[in-house]
Amino acid sequence: MERLEFRFIGGRALEPAAARLVGVVGSGNLEVLVESAALNGACTVEVNTAAEGFGAIWNAVVTDFFARHPLGDVRISINDNGATPAIVSLRLDQAAEEFAAAVSVRDKQP
Amino acid sequence: MTARPAVARAWDEQAQGRAQRLVRVAGRLGKRLSGKVVAAADIVPLLESVIEPGDRVCLEGNNQKQADFLAKALTRVDPKLVHDLHMVQSVLALPEHLDVFDSGIATRLDFSFSGPQAARLAKLVSDGRIAIGAIHTYLELFGRYFVDLTPRVSLVAAQAADAEGNLYTGPNTEDTPVIAEATAFKGGIVIAQVNEIVAKVPRVDIPGDWVTYVVQSPRPHFIEPLFTRDPAQISEIQVLMAMMAIKGIYAEYGVQRLNHGIGFDTAAIELLLPTYAASLGLKGRICKHWALNPHPALIPAIEAGFVESVHSFGSELGMEDYIAARSDVFFNGPDGSLRSNRAFCQTAGHYACDMFIGSTLQIDLGGNSSTATLGRISGFGGAPNMGSDARGRRHASAAWLKAGAEAAGATREGRGMPRGRKLVVQLVETFREHMQPAFVERLDAWTLAESAGMALPPVMIYGDDVTHILTEEGIANLLLCRTEEEREQAIRGVAGYTQVGLARDHRLVENLRDRGVIRRAEDMGVDKRMATRDLLAARSIKDLVRASGGLYKPPQQFRNW
Numbered sequence: 001m002e003r004l005e006f007r008f009i010g011g012r013a014l015e016p017a018a019a020r021l022v023g024v025v026g027s028g029n030l031e032v033l034v035e036s037a038a039l040n041g042a043c044t045v046e047v048n049t050a051a052e053g054f055g056a057i058w059n060a061v062v063t064d065f066f067a068r069h070p071l072g073d074v075r076i077s078i079n080d081n082g083a084t085p086a087i088v089s090l091r092l093d094q095a096a097e098e099f100a101a102a103v104s105v106r107d108k109q110p
Numbered sequence: 111m112t113a114r115p116a117v118a119r120a121w122d123e124q125a126q127g128r129a130q131r132l133v134r135v136a137g138r139l140g141k142r143l144s145g146k147v148v149a150a151a152d153i154v155p156l157l158e159s160v161i162e163p164g165d166r167v168c169l170e171g172n173n174q175k176q177a178d179f180l181a182k183a184l185t186r187v188d189p190k191l192v193h194d195l196h197m198v199q200s201v202l203a204l205p206e207h208l209d210v211f212d213s214g215i216a217t218r219l220d221f222s223f224s225g226p227q228a229a230r231l232a233k234l235v236s237d238g239r240i241a242i243g244a245i246h247t248y249l250e251l252f253g254r255y256f257v258d259l260t261p262r263v264s265l266v267a268a269q270a271a272d273a274e275g276n277l278y279t280g281p282n283t284e285d286t287p288v289i290a291e292a293t294a295f296k297g298g299i300v301i302a303q304v305n306e307i308v309a310k311v312p313r314v315d316i317p318g319d320w321v322t323y324v325v326q327s328p329r330p331h332f333i334e335p336l337f338t339r340d341p342a343q344i345s346e347i348q349v350l351m352a353m354m355a356i357k358g359i360y361a362e363y364g365v366q367r368l369n370h371g372i373g374f375d376t377a378a379i380e381l382l383l384p385t386y387a388a389s390l391g392l393k394g395r396i397c398k399h400w401a402l403n404p405h406p407a408l409i410p411a412i413e414a415g416f417v418e419s420v421h422s423f424g425s426e427l428g429m430e431d432y433i434a435a436r437s438d439v440f441f442n443g444p445d446g447s448l449r450s451n452r453a454f455c456q457t458a459g460h461y462a463c464d465m466f467i468g469s470t471l472q473i474d475l476g477g478n479s480s481t482a483t484l485g486r487i488s489g490f491g492g493a494p495n496m497g498s499d500a501r502g503r504r505h506a507s508a509a510w511l512k513a514g515a516e517a518a519g520a521t522r523e524g525r526g527m528p529r530g531r532k533l534v535v536q537l538v539e540t541f542r543e544h545m546q547p548a549f550v551e552r553l554d555a556w557t558l559a560e561s562a563g564m565a566l567p568p569v570m571i572y573g574d575d576v577t578h579i580l581t582e583e584g585i586a587n588l589l590l591c592r593t594e595e596e597r598e599q600a601i602r603g604v605a606g607y608t609q610v611g612l613a614r615d616h617r618l619v620e621n622l623r624d625r626g627v628i629r630r631a632e633d634m635g636v637d638k639r640m641a642t643r644d645l646l647a648a649r650s651i652k653d654l655v656r657a658s659g660g661l662y663k664p665p666q667q668f669r670n671w
Contacts, residue, residue, distance in 0.1 A: 028543075054545075057607045084541045085607040086347045086582035093638045101639075 013072035049080035124297025168261035177267035179327035228486035255292035275321035278311035281425030281448035294320035312445035350641035352378035371468020384414035410647035432661035465533040477573030540606030547608035
């Protein structure tokens with residue numbers, strides 16, 4: 001197992017919302033948990049992966065993800081079982097879009 | 111006075127040779143020969159009497175149907191009587207296809223595809239046991255059957271024969287007509303293994319006077335269900351890529367006539383037609399006419415009314431009853447069953463389709479696409495003909511003209527003669543299993559060519575024929591690239607986190623994105639949240655059976671219930 005941590009600042013802080021979990025930790029797959037956290041506006045990504053030695057690719061994948069979804073006060077936790085960068089990016093996008101949708105739905109309520 | 115040649119020569123040596131061989135057979139088999147019908151026990155003496163050393167022999171090894179009994183028999187002939195044969199065959203599928211080279215019965219080979227035997231073939235070549243003439247596409251090899259690779263003896267497979275040698279192939283007609291025609295009309299001998307000998311065949315696929323001998327095989331010939339893909343194994347990335355293909359290419363060009371390569375990527379597209387494509391209002395606007403084997407994954411689209419016609423290279427095990435019940439869609443004979451024909455379907459795919467879309471293993475910075483890997487000589491099959499612009503094509507269609515106009519705008523040929531272009535789409539995830547990158551600086555094909563002494567690297571589809579590369583990162587439209595540098599960056603721009611992708615020039619890639627040369631899912635309005643297996647019209651083989659109303663009968667290996 002390898003544990004990696006990333007931290008991004010400058011994102012848009014979202015109002016707290018219910019946590020979102022997408023994916024499963026099957027072979028070649030991963031689960032992504034997105035939850036609100038008081039992080040002074042930062043977004044953190046913690047990766048626990050079964051495949052060691054891919055730190056540079058993880059860095060590129062989550063940096064690009066933050067460029068697409070600049071979230072703030074959000075903690076993202078990943079349990080990875082050898083997923084390809086393609087599936088990691090898709091899961092992150094799906095989780096972020098569901099999380100953001102939950103926030104905006106709640107904001108629209110009176 | 112008419113001039114006379116100084117030395118008289120015979121002008122019918124082939125016919126005489128053929129007659130001598132038939133006399134030899136009659137002598138060897140005696141009363142055991144009954145007209146054209148030979149007993150299974152006499153197959154080796156028959157082959158030893160008919161075949162002469164150095165003969166060019168076509169053994170029907172197809173993509174699916176195999177003349178397996180005759181292939182086995184050929185390995186059992188006495189190498190003192192039969193040796194140094196030149197084998198010509200479209201597919202090397204069975205171990206027996208290579209066993210004849212181990213024993214010296216055969217020494218030369220011209221072929222198209224060797225998927226299952228690719229590693230052993232590479233070994234035999236490096237050991238000097240096989241001299242490969244060339245690796246061809248199917249159409250190319252069939253063409254040479256009528257020019258300089260005409261078989262002297264052909265060993266083919268059919269479902270049934272009558273006493274006069276009329277053959278009924280059933281749905282897997284495949285290569286049999288082209289082989290039999292090339293052989294029978296050039297002094298050759300055609301031997302057919304059949305599953306049964308009947309009083310009257312249900313339909314005549316090969317006329318009896320093209321066939322010299324028939325033999326009932328102790329077991330039905332082998333057929334591989336090569337085109338069945340279990341929807342249960344389709345990944346969400348494949349769903350996402352299929353969504354982008356449908357919205358970003360099929361809808362964009364209004365592709366009505368097409369061929370799909372084999373694999374889960376294209377199966378995902380087929381299974382998204384009745385769901386995603388229908389939700390975009392594309393029914394009747396795309397995917398009406400197909401050059402395609404009867405893919406079980408196409409059943410939901412057919413049932414949803416997307417598909418008007420399907421012509422097939424071969425058949426697919428388990429699809430027989432479904433095909434028979436959908437004669438408006440498939441090409442069926444008066445007996446009710448499918449008539450496939452590889453030569454005609456390859457012609458249809460090359461000239462009458464506006465798009466080829468298929469998967470590959472490696473793409474380089476020039477867009478050249480290859481399935482060659484080290485230590486395997488796997489050949490081409492039909493993909494290079496499906497996946498190349500048909501420069502002899504003269505009829506227009508909207509999709510073909512739009513692609514041609516995009517290409518002309520890029521090269522400024524626009525001022526000259528207007529042309530159309532076939533859409534050739536390569537679908538590939540940036541990483542294959544075990545994190546093998548699909549994008550590379552240099553194709554393995556180069557090293558393979560060097561190690562096997564090939565004249566050229568075995569490239570499946572040349573970069574100048576590829577119009578679009580589709581990965582999970584988006585679509586690169588190579589028609590719109592104006593320079594070599596743009597083309598390279600367009601490829602890097604969809605190459606994900608491979609070394610090729612990471613080395614992209616971010617500013618140039620963003621510029622290409624602004625111009626629509628590169629399009630991401632969000633640029634096309636593809637919602638990634640929808641990219642789940644729920645979008646598939648069938649999620650299992652059982653779902654396909656259900657969609658067919660119980661007409662599809664999957665082979666045992668695909669049943670898990």
